[in-house]
Amino acid sequence: MRAWERPEIVSVPGESSAPWLHDTKTDSLVLAQPRDAARLYVCGITPYDATHIGHANTYLAFDTLQRVWIDAGFRVHYAQNVTDVDDPLLERATATGVDWRELAASQVELFRTDMQALSIIPPNDFVAVTEVIDEIAEAVAALRDAGLAYPVPTDDAVAGxxxxxxxxxxxxxxxAQANTGWTLGEESNLDLVSMLRLFAERGGDPDRLGKRDRLDPLLWRAARAGEPAWESLVGAGRPGWHIECSVIALKELGTDFTVQGGGSDLIFPHHDMSAGHAEGLSGHPLAGVYSHTGMVAYRGEKMSKSVGNLVLVSRLRARGIDPRAIRLALLDRHYRTDWEWTSSLLDEGVERLARWSAAFGAGATFGAGASGSATAIVQSLRLALRHDLDTPEALRILDHAAADTVDAPELVHRAVHALLGVEL
Incomplete structure (x- = not known):
C-alpha cells in the first residue's frame, strides 16, 4: 500500500545519541538503542473516522522518536499496518450504506493527506491487512500445527x-505459556480481573462457549453470510485482530525489533496478545521496548469513534488552521499523559508559531550582542527530547529563546525543523 510523501529532514550541526524511552513492560525508562537500524512498528488505523486528534497525537509521538534517532545518526525502518477489514469497519459500512472497501479506501486516503499535512514521517512499509491474508492464514496454520491454536465449533459459519x-x-x-518464553500480562502488567474487563471492552469474547480460557483470543474467523471472507489453508474466513500485527511486524521488521508503539488503549489485549502470537511463531520476543501514548479527551470523555466526540484534523485544516499550529498544540502535552483537547491549545499553537517565526524564521538576525547561544539552545533541545521525548520542555526552551536574542537564529531554525518537524 502506498504511504505518503516524506517530509524534508534537515541535518543539524552537533552530536546526539539514542533516547531514553518509557517501557510499559518494565515501567521504567530504558535506552532505545538500535543495534543496527532503529526498527519501529506502530499500530495503524482502522479506517473510519480518520484522522482525529487522538490519532495525530500518537503518530506525532513516534514521528518525534524517529527524528531523535535520525538526529543521532541512526537509520530508521518503520512499519505500520492498516486494519482494513474488521468488525467496527464493517459495522460502520453497513450503517452508512457504503461498501466496506470504498469506506476503507476513502478513509486511508484522508489519513494520508492529514499525515502529510502534519509533516509526519511515513512508514517504509505501510501494509493493509487485506494485502497479507495468505501470510496471516499461514501463521495461524503454523500456530495450530504447533499446538498453540485450536478450533471452536461455529454454528453460523458458511461453506467456502x-x-x-x-x-x-x-x-x-x-x-503458549507452557511452550514458549511468553507470559500473558508481561507487557501490560495487569491482573486477571482487569484483563477480563478490558478484553470484553476491546473486542474480545470472554463468554464464547467452547473456548479453553476466557481470555483466549480469536486468530481466524470462519466465513459468515454477508461478511468478507478469503479462501485459505485454514478454511474460508478472515483474520482476527491481534495476529495481523504479529505477522506484519515479523514480516517487515523481524524479531526483537527496537520499539513497538501505539496508544495506551492497545496495551491490553492487543499488544499482549500480538507479542504472544509472535513469540509462538518465531521463538523470539517481538520487541525490546513497548511504548504507549496517552489518551486525548474532548468534552470530558476520551476521544473515540464509538462516543463520536471527535476533533478531526481534516476539519481543522478546512477551517484554515495551519497544520504547523496543530502540531505545536499537540507537542505541548507529553506523549505519555492523558489530556483534554481544547480550542485554547490550538490558539496557543497559532501564537507560538507566530512568535517562533519572528524569532527564528527567514530574515531573523541578531548577530553581535545577542545574549542567547544557539548552540546551547540546540543542545538543551536535544537533551529534552532524548529524555523520554519531553516535547513540552522543548517548547519551553524555545519559548524562552524566542523572548531573548540569539546569536545564530538560523541554527535554531534548522533544529526546530529537524527535531520538531516545524518549518518556520
Whole structure:
C-alpha cells in the first residue's frame, strides 16, 4: 500500500545519541538503542473516522522518536499496518450504506493527506491487512500445527468455495505459556480481573462457549453470510485482530525489533496478545521496548469513534488552521499523559508559531550582542527530547529563546525543523 510523501529532514550541526524511552513492560525508562537500524512498528488505523486528534497525537509521538534517532545518526525502518477489514469497519459500512472497501479506501486516503499535512514521517512499509491474508492464514496454520491454536465449533459459519465449513480458530494461552518464553500480562502488567474487563471492552469474547480460557483470543474467523471472507489453508474466513500485527511486524521488521508503539488503549489485549502470537511463531520476543501514548479527551470523555466526540484534523485544516499550529498544540502535552483537547491549545499553537517565526524564521538576525547561544539552545533541545521525548520542555526552551536574542537564529531554525518537524 502506498504511504505518503516524506517530509524534508534537515541535518543539524552537533552530536546526539539514542533516547531514553518509557517501557510499559518494565515501567521504567530504558535506552532505545538500535543495534543496527532503529526498527519501529506502530499500530495503524482502522479506517473510519480518520484522522482525529487522538490519532495525530500518537503518530506525532513516534514521528518525534524517529527524528531523535535520525538526529543521532541512526537509520530508521518503520512499519505500520492498516486494519482494513474488521468488525467496527464493517459495522460502520453497513450503517452508512457504503461498501466496506470504498469506506476503507476513502478513509486511508484522508489519513494520508492529514499525515502529510502534519509533516509526519511515513512508514517504509505501510501494509493493509487485506494485502497479507495468505501470510496471516499461514501463521495461524503454523500456530495450530504447533499446538498453540485450536478450533471452536461455529454454528453460523458458511461453506467456502471447496464446500467445507471451517471453525473459528483461537490462540491457546495456556499452551503458549507452557511452550514458549511468553507470559500473558508481561507487557501490560495487569491482573486477571482487569484483563477480563478490558478484553470484553476491546473486542474480545470472554463468554464464547467452547473456548479453553476466557481470555483466549480469536486468530481466524470462519466465513459468515454477508461478511468478507478469503479462501485459505485454514478454511474460508478472515483474520482476527491481534495476529495481523504479529505477522506484519515479523514480516517487515523481524524479531526483537527496537520499539513497538501505539496508544495506551492497545496495551491490553492487543499488544499482549500480538507479542504472544509472535513469540509462538518465531521463538523470539517481538520487541525490546513497548511504548504507549496517552489518551486525548474532548468534552470530558476520551476521544473515540464509538462516543463520536471527535476533533478531526481534516476539519481543522478546512477551517484554515495551519497544520504547523496543530502540531505545536499537540507537542505541548507529553506523549505519555492523558489530556483534554481544547480550542485554547490550538490558539496557543497559532501564537507560538507566530512568535517562533519572528524569532527564528527567514530574515531573523541578531548577530553581535545577542545574549542567547544557539548552540546551547540546540543542545538543551536535544537533551529534552532524548529524555523520554519531553516535547513540552522543548517548547519551553524555545519559548524562552524566542523572548531573548540569539546569536545564530538560523541554527535554531534548522533544529526546530529537524527535531520538531516545524518549518518556520
Amino acid at each position: 468455495a471447496d464446500g467445507q465449513i471451517a471453525a473459528d480458530l483461537y490462540f491457546d494461552i495456556a499452551a
